[in-house]
Amino acid sequence: MAKWGEGDPRWIVEERPDATNVNNWHWTEKNATPWSKERLQQLFDDFKIGQSDIECVVDAVDKCTGEATVNNRKGKLIFFYEWELVLKWSGRLLNNSNLSHKGKLTIPNLSEENSLEDVELTVTIDESNDESETLKQFMYNVGRERVRQQLGVYIKELKEEYSKNLILPKKSDDGIALNANNAKNAAQKTASGVTTPSSAGNNSSNAKSSSVGCKLDVRTLSMCEEFHCNANDLYNALTKPDMVTAFTRAPAKVDAVRGGEFVLYGGNVLGKFEELVPEKKIQQSWRLKNWSSGHYSNVVIELEETSSSTMMTLKQTGIPASEYDAMRTNWHRYYWHSIKQTFGFGSSIADAL
Structure with a gap:
């Protein structure tokens, strides 16, 4: 950490009372993978899709592999997620034999690289017959859109949940009233005479014109x-x-x-x-x-x-x-x-x- 009056003012701890990631300048990262796996399971647990004469339900998340992280780079949040999901579903025609038919819905490429509309969803059935093909077509035409909506809920909640506390407030946003004179005096003592209170207060503007370099480790x-x-x-x-x-x-x-x-x-x-x-x-x-x-x-x-x-x-x-x-x-x-x-x-x- 640069001393008072030396080098780049972005490193000066006075900018934040807790001296943590000053001005959000460093890369910081949160691992959202465990939360994501749990949330995706919750979103599709017993997820029902139906209309007047058809009833389908997602019985289980058969596969959920991938990762999710959230990064703060220079005060900008960047979300990375990449998931492969396989959902087991079952369905029945209510006004027909009432037999249950089973299948899978595969999502191989849920990631920030693709818009939600471009995410691929593949519908399959375990056994093919007239009833199961009708259910498969329903899941293709209606079920896929409902599943996309649930994926949209996950993406929205990921961004809301993992935005918290990743970008730290600056001095002016903290809502903590600092005593300027005490801060300057503390900085002066820490610097052991390297600077004076007046130069500390003007450090940001002086750093641009000062010929003193930043001593980097x-x-x-x-x-x-x-x-x-x-x-x-x-x-x-x-x-x-x-x-x-x-x-x-x-x-x-x-x-x-x-x-x-x-x-x-x-x-x-x-x-x-x-x-x-x-x-x-x-x-x-x-x-x-x-x-x-x-x-x-x-x-x-x-x-x-x-x-x-x-x-x-x-x-x-x-x-x-x-x-x-x-x-x-x-x-x-x-x-x-x-x-x-x-x-x-x-x-x-x-x-x-």
């Missing part, structure tokens, strides 16, 4: 990941604008030449290429937008093709210590897992995370 990150593709394919995925746009799911600027710039994830990741060796090596000056002005880490990505896959090793030096744990997680989530999922280069979610 930095870390080095190393990781290795296997991709089921050749080295050229992985190199292209990391350097071709259309492929980078595909796995980041956002417009990307990528000028893959020495000295060329890249801007990803809405401007939150940026830098330039320092060295490029096709199919072998990518070296970058790399930073997050919210890092101290002018501070870049050094990223070296090396590729080694084997008989059945490509091994990728990454070494990143100069990571602010406070960002180290999140950096490891986010390389996996937003780069390696996303590349594998988008281009079919990899393995399951569990292996990627």
Whole structure:
């Protein structure tokens, strides 16, 4: 944490009385997977779908696999969820034989990547006959829409439940009356004379013009990941604008030449290429937008093709210590897992995370 009067004012704890995630600048994350599994079970437990002469009901959630997380990045909430569901259903024609027929409704791709209208729902029956085919058609025409509505309830509640306390209020929003003089005096004592009360009060504006740099505690990150593709394919995925746009799911600027710039994830990741060796090596000056002005880490990505896959090793030096744990997680989530999922280069979610 920077001392008073030193470096980027976004790190100054005075901005929040509890000194927690100042201005929501760090990546924070909540795991919504256990809650989601329980809520999806509740939403479809004994869920009835019917009309005058037809009665269908979801008897059980036969399969519920996937994950859900909620992230706060620079004060913006981002929801990630990816589920595969299989619902067991049964139905009967009330004015006919009254026999019960059973089937399944499969939802393979419930995720934030697809609008609710685009989520695929497949209806099947266990045994085919005139009655069961009528019920199947009813579930296709009416049941699928009712199930979509329940999925919409889950998505709405996920966003409401996991928005709570993830974006923390700023000083002006806390509703806690701070004594400005006491805060300044406490800061002055903590800084052991580095600053004065008057300079503390004007720190935000002074930091922009001050020549004093931010003393950063930095870390080095190393990781290795296997991709089921050749080295050229992985190199292209990391350097071709259309492929980078595909796995980041956002417009990307990528000028893959020495000295060329890249801007990803809405401007939150940026830098330039320092060295490029096709199919072998990518070296970058790399930073997050919210890092101290002018501070870049050094990223070296090396590729080694084997008989059945490509091994990728990454070494990143100069990571602010406070960002180290999140950096490891986010390389996996937003780069390696996303590349594998988008281009079919990899393995399951569990292996990627």
